[in-house]
Amino acid sequence: MSKKVIEVAVGVIKTGSKIFISKRHESQHQGGLWEFPGGKVEVGETVFTALKRELKEEVNIDVLGSRELQIIEHDYGDKCVRLIVHIVDKFAGEAKGLEAQLCQWVEITSLNNYAFPAANQAIIDKLHTEMS
Ligand SMILES: Nc1nc2c([nH]c(=O)n2[C@H]2C[C@H](O)[C@@H](COP(=O)(O)OP(=O)(O)OP(=O)(O)O)O2)c(=O)[nH]1
Numbered sequence: 503m504s505k506k507v508i509e510v511a512v513g514v515i516k517t518g519s520k521i522f523i524s525k526r527h528e529s530q531h532q533g534g535l536w537e538f539p540g541g542k543v544e545v546g547e548t549v550f551t552a553l554k555r556e557l558k559e560e561v562n563i564d565v566l567g568s569r570e571l572q573i574i575e576h577d578y579g580d581k582c583v584r585l586i587v588h589i590v591d592k593f594a595g596e597a598k599g600l601e602a603q604l605c606q607w608v609e610i611t612s613l614n615n616y617a618f619p620a621a622n623q624a625i626i627d628k629l630h631t632e633m634s
């Protein structure tokens with residue numbers, strides 16, 4: 503039987519050359535690592551609907567527009583995820599953590615100084631390529 507793949511809407515929230523990242527709680531899958539906010543796509547949702555809902559719930563912003571950056575499938579062994587990654591550069595409100603998670607704006611060029619889940623390296627590489 504093939505493994506169930508968990509679909510995740512991931513938002514790379516961008517203002518100028520900075521990206522908003524947050525730290526996953528220790529109790530979560532891939533806990534203690536930094537992430538781009540987002541979460542699981544629920545039954546009946548489109549990726550964009552899920553992205554809007556998750557970014558409102560987690561970091562208080564209203565997504566007004568986004569574009570797909572890439573789709574990454576990664577098998578962590580215990581879980582297999584499909585990250586549908588969007589650049590979110592049109593939004594209303596000020597980004598802040600609503601779930602007691604650490605958050606910060608970081609330069610795209612500094613993203614490699616933070617520990618992310620393994621699947622995220624491809625996102626960081628793509629952001630660096632897009633800049634150059
Ligand atoms: N949000 C997010 N999830 C990521 C990233 N990289 C990565 O491998 N993941 C994985 C970790 C999780 O297995 C899955 C998404 O989980 P999540 O914990 O954000 O989902 P959720 O917000 O719906 O949370 P929950 O209520 O189920 O805890 O994707 C990332 O940059 N952002």
Ligand SMILES: [Mg+2]
Nearest residue numbers: 539540541542
């Ligand atoms: Mg989440």
